[in-house]
Amino acid sequence: MVTMTTTVTAAGVRAAAERIKGAAVVTPLLENEWLNQRTGGRVLMKAETLQHGGSFKFRGAMNRLSKLTPEERARGVLAWSSGNHAQGVARAARLFGARNVIVMPKDAPALKVAQVKAYGGEIVFFDRYSEDREAIGRRIAEAEGLALAPSYDHVDIIEGQGTVALEAAEQAAARGLSFDAFVICCGGGGLTSGCATILEEISPATEIHIAEPEFYDETWASIQAGRKLTADITKKTLCDALATPSPGDITFDIMRRRVAGGVTLSDDEVAEAVAWAFKYLKLVIEPGGAIALAALYHRKLPTEGRTIGITLSGGNVDPSLYATILGRFG
């Protein structure tokens, strides 16, 4: 009998780091003088835009795939995702030669769809305004004997994503720094809860903050309410990567205990940060991946004299949207 653990631990994050070593990119922790000047602090940016597949998602996917049995991998995996997790799973599966089926919204960015295909993923489209991706995914997985690689609410995924903060803390320590706060782009909470777990061990004083898009700020609302609330998923947002209906069960339990604050950013605020990153960081960041940067850029958090880590979570943005953003804010 297989016992499924739902306990995310710092040791689990460290084990994940060993498991994905060599396969995942050790992304740079960047600092920018203009941002430091603007915030009055030191902002250390973990550039997961430079990860395989263009976002941090490969870490969790690789950890999950590594922990499957050879028999499970031989049957293949299934994931549902707006695109970044899809790419992470497709790339990890390819490394193992495993079949992978990805359930993606019809309106996912074309670039994300193209890259999942390039990694060999089999895509099943759904309408995210009228259909339930989870129901579709579970049905296919059961019918075809595929293991699930959930996009956030799974211990292996969460522990894999936690390696972002583990690496960032080690890179900061190598410069004699530690984080007063760590600000995370938050959708379903996989990255947030993984990072919160490892930072609790490494530097318990580090405040964990989340940044969420307007209409999809149900995680901070849930934490304040003490129970899981649901976003209105008919609302449009630039941050497609963060348009999750609600936090996960596992992730919510961690986040309600560990998250000290949440900020909400409008599409325009995020787009301005995307354009600023173009000009001053020379990094392509997708809106959902730039929301923690936007929180600091717009000074939604105390920064003066503090050392703050942030995630630049992903860079998969369609050229046409990016050009539009540059036209308005560049």
Place this chain on the structure above:
Amino acid sequence: MVTMTTTVTAAGVRAAAERIKGAAVVTPLLENEWLNQRTGGRVLMKAETLQHGGSFKFRGAMNRLSKLTPEERARGVLAWSSGNHAQGVARAARLFGARNVIVMPKDAPALKVAQVKAYGGEIVFFDRYSEDREAIGRRIAEAEGLALAPSYDHVDIIEGQGTVALEAAEQAAARGLSFDAFVICCGGGGLTSGCATILEEISPATEIHIAEPEFYDETWASIQAGRKLTADITKKTLCDALATPSPGDITFDIMRRRVAGGVTLSDDEVAEAVAWAFKYLKLVIEPGGAIALAALYHRKLPTEGRTIGITLSGGNVDPSLYATILGRFG
């Protein structure tokens, strides 16, 4: 009496590396699976787009400023530049609190002009189709007692730029790799001759190649002719950073001995590489900074089974031009 040395040495590059340590960003050496797949080799990209001022130019400028006497620095420095060198000099001068006057073409990218101003540079504009920037610069420098910080033909500048290859070779060695070839974005040859000098010591078998834009490929033509030729500077190019009239004297002497090959890229070929870097590298690279990448992307050089280092020299591109490039090639 001050003796001015014109001999660029590997020891000089190493000394420059010590001098700029802590001030310059140790930029990451990036690798991308799609590019490796496309080329059949391993391409290691030195991302100087992430350097202070958005290009490698800060390295040479910082080395030059560091070597001035306190009296010289107190009077200030002057440079002429299309923009990247200008930013490098302005930023280095600011670190020393030194006055800096920058002679820039009227049609320099607005972003470059804005950033020079942000660093506190005093800008003197000239018309690059009808005026001689060098004559203007020398006149002002003499009248106001300013030290020159030439954009490429100076031993301190060249040795500073050579730290790009020194760092890249060390980063490659840490992964157990060395370069079969090193491909450099080439304007006046400061970066090329500095990199060629240090690589000659570290790995003499590394072939040095240059990539130049159409109409401004006078360096490789000069090397083949055995004498300095001049470009027609009335021609337009997307690669403003590389639109130099001819190689320098010092740089030409080094390059004619060390450069094994040169390739010429059209505006469209460069723009396609800029758009590809947007989608797959998530890096903002200006046309002139993407020309070595374009050389590999378009397979202008043998790459199969080889480890090739390239410079991503700069990322200072105007948003409107970038949006246009994405519209055509994204």
